[in-house]
Amino acid sequence: MIHIVATAVKSGKGGISTALIGFCESETLTQAGVNIIESHKENKPKLESFKAAARRIQNEVQPGDIVWIHCARWFSMLRKYALARIAKRQGAKVFIQFHSTVTSDYAHSFLGRRLLKRLYSVADGVCVLSEWWRQLLTTKLNFASHRIFIVPNPLDKRFELLANETEYRAPNLKEVHLLAMTRLVEGKNVGAVIEAMTHLPPHFRLTIAGDGPLREPLEKRARELGLTKRIHFTGWVDYDRKIDLLRRQDIFVLPSQFDAFGMGFLEAMAAGLPVVALRTGPTSDVVPHDRAGLLIEQCEVQAIADAVVTAIKRHHEFSMFARHYVATNFPADTVLPELLRFFRRHHGPHPTIRHRLYNAMNACSEPWQWWLKGNKLPVVYYDRTHNVGDAINPYLLERLTDRKCLRLKVGRHPHLLALGSILHMSTRYSRVWGSGLIDTVRVPSQEQLKKMHFFAVRGPLTRDLLAQRGAPVKDAVVGDPAVLMNDVYQPPQAEKRFRIGIVPHYVDKQAAALDGLESRADLTIIDVQQDPETFINALSQCEFIFSSSLHGLILADTYGIANAWLQLSDDVAGGEFKFNDYFATTDTISTASRVNNAHELTELLTAPERVCELRRFTGNKQRLREALFKAIDTL
Incomplete structure (x- = not known):
């Protein structure tokens, strides 16, 4: 259950009461289970509203529930901090969202920073309205970027x-x-x-x-x-x-x-x-x-x-x-799926002793940093959910460079940013080698982009959007580094065991269209949440691949397996942007085959040779490799 703690919807003149209308009308949120707890209503005494909200949290919030708290200005933040503490005592996961312009003023004042850090300390995650706000909180308050999620106000119906x-x-x-x-x-x-x-x-x-x-x-x-x-x-x-x-x-x-x-x-x-x-x-x-x-x-x-x-x-x-x-x-049902995944994957701000030591090492000054870490490659990549596209990062980098990788959780020192739609995770210290944007909205600020170093980006759509923001991408090579995987790993030679392999994105693993396919002898469903070698071995056993995962398609192309882009749902983050970004680096611009049920998928699979194709990478793999070592030289 998701409990939204905020001003009563439609009760005031603009502000939070208007911004939340779209979320409250959302079918996605309704299906997840939503409960509105009003912390304030116009023409009602604030203390009375606060007491009523506190009672409702104590009576209605269960362990494991999500409490999504929306803050305005000073006294609103103080009240919400108290409500957050009550929710934590109930065993809930608490997420704070900032809405007011004065949050920027607080980030630049002593008392304001104390209050914001108090709210951060009790929260499992923080939600902000745009990339500008995320940059403010990470640079001025040292909030961890992986605990901040951008949630723009949505359109209502x-x-x-x-x-x-x-x-x-x-x-x-x-x-x-x-x-x-x-x-x-x-x-x-x-x-x-x-x-x-x-x-x-x-x-x-x-x-x-x-x-x-x-x-x-x-x-x-x-x-x-x-x-x-x-x-x-x-x-x-x-x-x-x-x-x-x-x-x-x-x-x-x-x-x-x-x-x-x-x-x-x-x-x-x-x-x-x-x-x-x-x-x-x-x-x-x-x-x-x-x-x-x-x-x-x-x-x-x-x-x-x-x-x-x-x-x-x-x-x-x-x-x-x-x-x-x-x-x-900006429709609520476009914004919410990724937000719900953010809620699920964050488990609290209180690190174990091991994580505290790790974070202390990660935050140390430059000379001591290398003394503690040895000659390892500092890399930032997404690993909250195990996924082959992200797991390729250390696998590929270690084999190309013959150096071990050290994953940094916060990019406060020079680091590589490689595979994945992770440019929204970048900082001014990022050395970008093959990363892409997740969509056209989550683009880093112009100020940050001008301080970054770009050696390669995933595709021309990412490059052009970055260039519009003033990023120095003129000399950046274009290509997803996963196209280099066949240079470092070749699967065992074996006969094809399956005519068709289906690679659902991890958010599509329970898609209705997949029901009943496990019984087919000529078909296998390949789990995208496994290590790169096991995943590639499974691909190589198939004549044709149908994938709703981008790296399922990229690796199929890389290993010479005809494939088709499969769309099983609207839940894959970023929609079509990252797919089209990759396709623009090949000789073929593909379109998705959308299926809504098992019958439609079965029909699609009857003649895979009609829909599957083998794309050829049109970029320069040697230049892509050279770009990696240029990036490393700047660390």
Whole structure:
């Protein structure tokens, strides 16, 4: 059971109460079992709400349950810390999620850091809204990156439907409608949008949807500028009226100085509105610059006006991309499966003596580091769930270099980052050799990327996304290092025992489509959670391979076995991105064969030669090997 401890959903003006709507409506969360424990409700005394929440945790939380606690600012954090302690006494696993912009301020103050570290000490894991927040917590507070998971605020069902609408709504160029929807407080820079209206033609209209202490001064300024006929203040717009308002607008303009996430940006993009915003904090993680809108560098009136004019000219391009972007990346049922796996695989912050010694060694200064570790290769890779694609890391590296590997849990010193969709685990000390992005959202910050060293990346999709963020990837070789496996290991020569081998990703091992296949004599199901040699031996016994695991396909190609990309579910993290990234390094761009049940899979397997193919790696394996030793030279 997952217990969500947070402000009552839909009870307040924006904030957590709005952000959680999508999660609460999710079928994925409902199937996992969810219980909402309200820690606060508008117009209800905070102490009374706290006591009620504490009683519910004591009465309803069982050992082994997950308690997912959502924090806002100072007093909210103190209350949530107390509730977290109660949940831990109940034997639950506790995960803290930060939502407020002031979390950044706390990370830079003595008392704030103490509070954040207190929350971290009681948590089994921490959830943040974007990569910018993860970098803040790892660099300023030394939080372990493997205990931080990025959970963007999702679209709720109504906005998800809105984002999936395919009809383009062109603006009426005789009367262009701009929208600024936010709390009217300092830092939101709504005043700058009003000033920008004086630089825009008279047929541009501005709607300001929101309330707050600055409403009266902003209305006064609009009157002083003679803009009362062009600017309309609506007051706060309730959740139920929000979509109707968005449908009547053309551009969303909000050069906010700082937003924890920017749910308004997401909702605007779902409605097909190009966004004009300020490139600051997490906003660049949410709004793709020059694709779904424009991010300006400074909150300058002329810059805002110029961006609005450009956004109107490129309205069709920005609008269509914005909808596709949020519909693909922000539905709750897209975000949640990987989060649930994060919940399952984390077992608490209190390390054993062995782990404390290991972490102390890992954090030591550079000269002592090598004295303690010897001449081992420091490597960061994913190993929370045993999987052949990750297990190849030490196997391949040790055979290519004739040096033992030392897995580092936190990359606080120069280290190799090799196989896997693990670039979101990187730090500024990473020497990247063949890693890839998991998707188009979890991309490290521009500041971090510029400090990293890239010697090889998995594929051109990863390379191009990194280049857009300013990463120095111009000279990086392209290729997944697993293509080198046949240089270091050859399976025993033997006759083919099976016509077909099926390699389900570890999240697909219980897929309904696999039911009943074990009885077939011509078919074997190959477990992806075993060591590389055993896995490769099993592959080599098959004439054809069907795999929903990326490295099942890569290794089949590497060892000359015709194969097909099988899609058994939507649970494989990252969707199609990593597969297409690899295919782009071969002579064939493959598409997935989607099956939903045993009958469809049986039909697919009747003629494997029709769907299976053997891709040829088009990169340079020698350059890929050389890139490894160049990376090692920089350690």
